[in-house]
Amino acid sequence: MAEIQPLRGWRYNATLSQNIDDYVSPLFDVVSARQREALYRNPLNSIHLSVPRGEDAAGAAQLRLSEWQQAGVLRQDELPGIYAYYQYFRLPGSTREYCRKGFMCHIRAYDWAEDVVLRHENTLPAAVNDRAELLARTEFQTSATHGLYRDDDFELERYLDEAILTPLYQTEEDYQGARDVLAVIQDAAVIKRFQQVLAARQVILADGHHRYEGSLAYRQASQAAEPAATGQEGWNFHLMYLTNSAADDLRILPTHRLLLELPDGLRNEELLARLETYFLVMPKEDPYDLPELIAGKPWAFGLYLGEGQAYKLRLRPEVHAQLDWDTTPEVKALDLTVLHFFVLEKVLGIIGPNAQRQWPGVAYVRNFPECLQRVEHGEARAAFITSEVTMDEVERVCHSGAVMPPKSTFFYPKTIGGFLFSSIRADETQHPFMREFSVPL
Incomplete structure (x- = not known):
């Protein structure tokens, strides 16, 4: 099913790589404005390529990329490879160190209808257009999207474990507290085995829907401009970080719903009365107990209204049949x-769902204490506390052909930008070594 290819990665030069923490950057939607400004102040930070600024942001990125390549700030690896990428991390309240194992490669940019790469959320057209324009101007991919494949035999992990013993570089600690390690596999036989394993798999897109759709849009435009294209051109491919969904180190954290306002001047008492039509509403003494009280219980939520007013909500089972949205049972x-x-x-x-996606009265917050504090400080009217989505639920929804509500999943930790770049320029993807790994169409 999924066709993957090795790539000749672009990376910060050997001197700069010794301080790689100074040049990596987080995904745009998981960093505060203050953190972003600090990154922009470093003239060599990767954020200038991944999230450029200015009236002609894509043009600015194109110019900066050319300058960095000519000055040797970025250098390209001579041989194609698959890049092992490990992230070591801990979760709050736990002493266990997790290690999420994966690898970065090029994957063919499949249309959704081809049923090879599966999505679990919808995208915003404006954000997709920005990503497509940036890719068209630079022909450079600055941060890998995150895809999931399932291999219960864990066949590829032994190759990754061997490669990671001789890392190219690693962070001390990235912005989210994870330690990131990069290595490369350039053994042709091993790379072909990776291709064979993925050829029998579908891929679920865990994170980076807008960037992936940007690649789709650019591929479609390029195909229209080149009717005689072979299908092996660089613009057919997309940079992706692939992890095994069977692994225990794949963590999904909850994203809570913060109501910034209540429509029609609704008071707290009226809100509770309306909720009781559908939910069992149980007052609780300590709002900080809410995540534990709802853990593992289907259709259960925490509610905080400020001034110590905390409640556990549990849907009345008999009312679930009223849920009449046109979607799948999953x-x-x-x-x-x-x-x-x-x-x-x-x-x-x-x-x-469409009106809810556009409604400005809801915010999506991952930090539980922040939810309570913002309600307490009058910045929001109510916080609905949720449990995390399971990997099994993600897989079942994706294979049903449907999408989840917005901001359903937060795969942790996030990949970082600037660790590895890839080019899709024709003169760089037609390297003689690459013919060894071409898959006939």
Whole structure:
């Protein structure tokens, strides 16, 4: 199914790589404005390529990339390879060190209808257009999207474990507290085995839907401009970080819903009364107990209204049949679908998924204490505390052909930008070594 290819990675030169922490950058949507400004102040930080600024942002990135390549700030590896990428991390309240194992490579940019790369959320057209324009101007991919394949035999991990023993470089600690390690596999026989394993797999897109769709849009435009294209051109491919969904070190964290306002001047007492139509509403003494109280319980949520008013909500089982959105049973079974339908639509009157995506009255917050604090400080009216989505739920929804409610998953930790770049320029992807790994169409 999924065709992958090795790549000749572009990386910071050997001198700069000794301080790689100074040049990597987080994904744009998981960093504060203050953190972003600090990154922009470093003239060599990768954020200038991944999230350029200015009236002609894509043009600025193109110019800077050319300058960096000519000055030797970035250098390209001579041989193609698959890049092992490990992230070591801990979760709050736990002493266990996790290690998420994966690898970066090029993957063919499949249209959704081809049913090879599967999505689990919708995208915003404006964000896709920005990514497509940046790719068209630079022909350079600055941060890998995150894809999942399932291999219960863990065949590829032994090659990755061997490669990671001789890393190219590693961070001390990235912005989210993880330690990132990069290595490369350039053995042709091993690379072909990676291709064979992935050829029998579908890939679920875990993170980076807008960047992936940007590659799709650029590929479609390039195909239209080159009717005689062979299918092996660099613009057919996309940089992806692939991890095994069977691994225990793949963590998904919850994303809570913060109501910044209540429609029609709704008071707390009225909100609770409306909720009781659909939920068992149980007062609780300590709001900080809410995540533990709802853990492992289907269709259960925490609610905080400020001034110590904390509640556990549990959907009345008999009302679930009222959930009449045009989607699959797998999506209807999700906690977050229940929350969006019975709270946002039935209780608050925000009708339908499209209206809910556009409603400015809801914010998505991953930090639980922040939710409580923002309600307490009057920055929000209510916080709905959720449990994490499971990997099994993600797989079932994706294979059903449907998508989840917005901000359903937060795969942790996030990949970082600047660790590895890839070019899709014709003169760089037609390297003689690459013919060894071409897959006939």
